[in-house]
Amino acid sequence: xxxxxxxxxxxxxxxxxxxxxxxxxxxxxxxxxxxxxxxxxxxxxxxxxxxxxxxxxxxxxxxxxxxxxxxxxxxxxxxxxxxxxxxxxxxxxxxxxxxxxxxxxxxxxxxxxxxxxxxxxxxxxxxxxxx
Amino acid sequence: xxxxxxxxxxxxxxxxxxxxxxxxxxxxxxxxxxxxxxxxxxxxxxxxxxxxxxxxxxxxxxxxxxxxxxxxxxxxxxxxxxxxxxxxxxxxxxxxxxxxxxxxxxxxxxxxxxxxxxxxxxxxxxxxxxxxxxxxxxxxxxxxxxxxxxxxxxxxxxxxxxxxxxxxxxxxxxxxxxxxxxxxxxxxxxxxxxxxxxxxxxxxxxxxxxxxxxxxxxxxxxxxxxxxxxxxxxxxxxxxxxxxxxxxxxxxxxxxxxxxxxxxxxxxxxxxxxxxxxxxxxxxxxxxxxxxxxxxxxxxxxxxxxxxxxxxxxxxxxxxxxxxxxxxxxxxxxxxxxxxxxxxxxxxxxxxxxxxxxxxxxxxxxxxxxxxxxxxxxxxxxxxxxxxxxxxxxxxxxxxxxxxxxxxxxxxxxxxxxxxxxxxxxxxxxxxxxxxxxxxxxxxxxxxxxxxxxxxxxxxxxxxxxxxxxxxxxxxxxxxxxxxxxxxxxxxxxxxxxxxxxxxxxxxxxxxxxxxxxxxxxxxxxxxxxxxxxxxxxxxxxxxxxxxxxxxxxxxxxxxxxxxxxxxxxxxxxxxxxxxxxxxxxxxxxxxxxxxxxxxxxxxxxxxxxxxxxxxxxxxxxxxxxxxxxxxxxxxxxxxxxxxxxxxxxxxxxxxxxx
Numbered sequence: 001x002x003x004x005x006x007x008x009x010x011x012x013x014x015x016x017x018x019x020x021x022x023x024x025x026x027x028x029x030x031x032x033x034x035x036x037x038x039x040x041x042x043x044x045x046x047x048x049x050x051x052x053x054x055x056x057x058x059x060x061x062x063x064x065x066x067x068x069x070x071x072x073x074x075x076x077x078x079x080x081x082x083x084x085x086x087x088x089x090x091x092x093x094x095x096x097x098x099x100x101x102x103x104x105x106x107x108x109x110x111x112x113x114x115x116x117x118x119x120x121x122x123x124x125x126x127x128x129x130x131x
Numbered sequence: 132x133x134x135x136x137x138x139x140x141x142x143x144x145x146x147x148x149x150x151x152x153x154x155x156x157x158x159x160x161x162x163x164x165x166x167x168x169x170x171x172x173x174x175x176x177x178x179x180x181x182x183x184x185x186x187x188x189x190x191x192x193x194x195x196x197x198x199x200x201x202x203x204x205x206x207x208x209x210x211x212x213x214x215x216x217x218x219x220x221x222x223x224x225x226x227x228x229x230x231x232x233x234x235x236x237x238x239x240x241x242x243x244x245x246x247x248x249x250x251x252x253x254x255x256x257x258x259x260x261x262x263x264x265x266x267x268x269x270x271x272x273x274x275x276x277x278x279x280x281x282x283x284x285x286x287x288x289x290x291x292x293x294x295x296x297x298x299x300x301x302x303x304x305x306x307x308x309x310x311x312x313x314x315x316x317x318x319x320x321x322x323x324x325x326x327x328x329x330x331x332x333x334x335x336x337x338x339x340x341x342x343x344x345x346x347x348x349x350x351x352x353x354x355x356x357x358x359x360x361x362x363x364x365x366x367x368x369x370x371x372x373x374x375x376x377x378x379x380x381x382x383x384x385x386x387x388x389x390x391x392x393x394x395x396x397x398x399x400x401x402x403x404x405x406x407x408x409x410x411x412x413x414x415x416x417x418x419x420x421x422x423x424x425x426x427x428x429x430x431x432x433x434x435x436x437x438x439x440x441x442x443x444x445x446x447x448x449x450x451x452x453x454x455x456x457x458x459x460x461x462x463x464x465x466x467x468x469x470x471x472x473x474x475x476x477x478x479x480x481x482x483x484x485x486x487x488x489x490x491x492x493x494x495x496x497x498x499x500x501x502x503x504x505x506x507x508x509x510x511x512x513x514x515x516x517x518x519x520x521x522x523x524x525x526x527x528x529x530x531x532x533x534x535x536x537x538x539x540x541x542x543x544x545x546x547x548x549x550x551x552x553x554x555x556x557x558x559x560x561x562x563x564x565x566x567x568x569x570x571x572x573x574x575x576x577x578x579x580x581x582x583x584x585x586x587x588x589x590x591x592x593x594x595x596x597x598x599x600x601x602x603x604x605x606x607x608x609x610x611x612x613x614x615x616x617x618x619x620x621x622x623x624x625x626x627x628x629x630x631x632x633x634x635x636x637x638x639x640x641x642x643x644x645x646x647x648x649x650x651x652x653x654x655x656x657x658x659x660x661x662x663x664x665x666x667x668x669x670x671x672x673x674x675x676x677x678x679x680x681x682x683x684x685x686x687x688x689x690x691x692x693x694x695x696x697x698x699x700x701x702x703x704x705x706x707x708x709x710x711x712x713x714x715x716x717x718x719x720x721x722x723x724x725x726x727x728x729x730x731x732x733x734x735x736x737x738x739x740x741x742x743x744x745x746x747x748x749x750x751x752x753x754x755x756x757x758x759x760x761x762x763x764x765x766x767x768x769x770x771x772x773x774x775x776x777x778x779x780x781x782x783x784x785x786x787x788x789x790x
Contacts, residue, residue: 013583013587015591015610015613016583016586016590019591019594022594065583096583096585096586118583119586119589
């Protein structure tokens with residue numbers, strides 16, 4: 001089955017998103033990747049396209065630390081949007097944070113599938129995208 | 132014959148004359164009983180007692196037929212103390228005519244035996260006369276001697292009784308005697324030379340002397356260590372002066388066993404039958420004195436405690452007037468005495484102090500009086516050496532059983548040390564919790580600002596390693612250099628921020644705000660030129676500030692560079708810096724017309740570490756967090772007013788500027 005996976009990257013670190021794209025490319029899994037530089041931009045998009053499943057993501061990678069609206073603020077707002085999204089998704093929080101508080105807080109959020117500490121290896125992407 | 136050399140009446144017995152006089156004083160009836168017996172014993176016809184008076188012996192208590200008509204010349208009687216006399220034949224030629232004439236013709240012979248006082252003094256003779264011409268037999272003479280002994284005995288008794296006329300005079304007052312004997316207190320009576328005459332049982336018990344042991348002794352010398360006369364030689368009574376009459380004198384009295392008793396002594400003098408007597412009235416007060424001493428010791432003990440406890444203590448009456456103040460509260464004794472009977476207002480006036488302390492205390496007093504509850508407060512004052520002293524004051528009312536206010540007890544404790552310690556602890560705690568926050572912040576900073584670029588570096592180097600295309604490889608290496616530069620500057624900033632926070636005790640100094648502004652503007656010149664920023668500076672109201680130089684520089688630099696950094700792309704930056712003073716505070720503000728911040732959204736995490744509000748390449752989220760930490764470490768405040776696309780104004784309040 002080779003459906004194209006729709007991936008949303010919410011992170012302000014342009015270098016990182018560039019590197020991430022390259023890493024995902026190395027997996028050979030067909031993907032469509034959309035970048036958002038902060039949480040607010042992603043929210044606006046999701047709200048706008050909540051009724052169009054083909055435009056909605058299969059997987060969201062969310063960074064915690066961003067300007068304007070950080071990952072936590074995004075999650076607070078996302079709680080209200082998730083029920084109206086016409087397509088289910090998995091949301092991974094990734095961060096360079098090694099704070100156990102951040103990890104615990106992210107994992108107990110019902111909308112978060114898992115917490116991943118950067119860097120993310122190719123193998124992890126294979127595991128996530130094949131699921 | 133009976134002699135008694137140890138008689139107490141020696142002074143009286145120095146001459147026969149006195150004994151003779153005493154013989155005269157014996158009632159004649161008693162003597163004539165004896166002369167009648169003498170007739171029977173000796174077989175005489177008559178008997179009499181001859182007592183010398185001048186040139187003659189007078190005849191007393193004559194009994195029998197006929198006694199001598201008149202006095203017998205002394206020359207006819209024995210001299211040199213002969214104890215017997217015997218004239219067997221008055222008609223003999225050796226008898227002088229003078230003697231012969233003294234007797235009636237019938238009397239042919241006479242004999243006599245001596246009547247003696249003490250120490251061989253002869254008072255007179257018991258004489259018997261014969262008219263039957265016979266002579267006196269030996270046994271008749273012996274009988275006569277026994278009778279004269281009898282008279283001697285009687286005479287001595289009589290003289291002794293006579294010498295006690297004083298005693299008799301006092302004793303004769305039966306009432307007085309009873310009072311004297313039964314008196315609860317000890318009473319001693321002496322003559323005017325202090326010789327003891329009387330001692331009542333109480334006095335015997337007190338002094339340990341029996342009356343008969345001390346009779347005649349000098350009372351003052353024996354028991355009063357001579358205090359009762361100025362000069363023992365004259366026996367002039369110091370105590371007997373009119374100023375001491377009836378007065379109680381506190382002294383010690385010596386007992387027989389030489390121990391001292393504390394007594395109260397009063398005396399009076401009285402004259403009976405022309406004799407002066409001193410009456411000492413003595414009360415044993417040693418128990419009282421011991422009790423009083425103990426009371427005194429106790430009082431001393433408690434006063435010692437009260438004056439030495441490190442607590443100010445004051446007792447007020449229900450009108451807030453001082454009744455007692457201990458030495459801790461007021462060290463100066465004169466002031467301590469002054470304040471008794473006064474209130475805090477009078478005291479403040481007296482010391483030339485403002486009345487605010489008195490007013491506060493009055494308010495607390497009234498509240499404690501009204502509510503019946505203890506009041507507690509702290510007051511600060513400045514000691515003469517300029518040090519600030521903090522006292523914990525307590526005031527609590529004491530009521531009697533019926534609920535009336537008896538007194539108010541005021542306590543004050545110097546808690547300056549404790550206060551300082553508390554302040555230190557609070558500071559330590561603030562520093563600790565700040566450090567704790569810093570620690571978790573540090574974790575975040577490491578994560579976001581150091582770990583993120585490291586992750587990128589790791590990933591980049593892996594790609595570079597596996598990259599076949601030369602051009603792409605070049606591109607990747609360029610990225611790697613950028614990340615490394617960024618990492619380096621982030622690291623330096625981080626170190627600087629931690630260093631500055633490590634040291635909250637940095638010294639404050641007077642800083643010319645203008646000087647610092649110029650320096651900062653110079654350092655930011657390229658950015659200012661690039662952006663075309665204009666500055667308005669209004670610091671005339673408060674041109675100087677008391678603050679640590681490094682902190683002030685860091686604060687000002689951060690705010691101005693932020694204002695430049697977050698400028699609006701649509702207009703040139705206009706930045707206004709102003710300062711003004713209000714009391715001991717200085718307010719500084721930096722206002723811009725830049726991008727502004729949505730305050731609604733960010734009000735809670737404005738100054739959080741790592742928080743950035745704009746997509747700006749240099750935004751790392753340190754600056755505001757750092758200066759807030761600096762300002763608050765020194766008791767100041769920072770806040771912001773802003774609206775999106777309108778600009779932002781940062782306000783800082785600097786405290787303790789009156790230095």
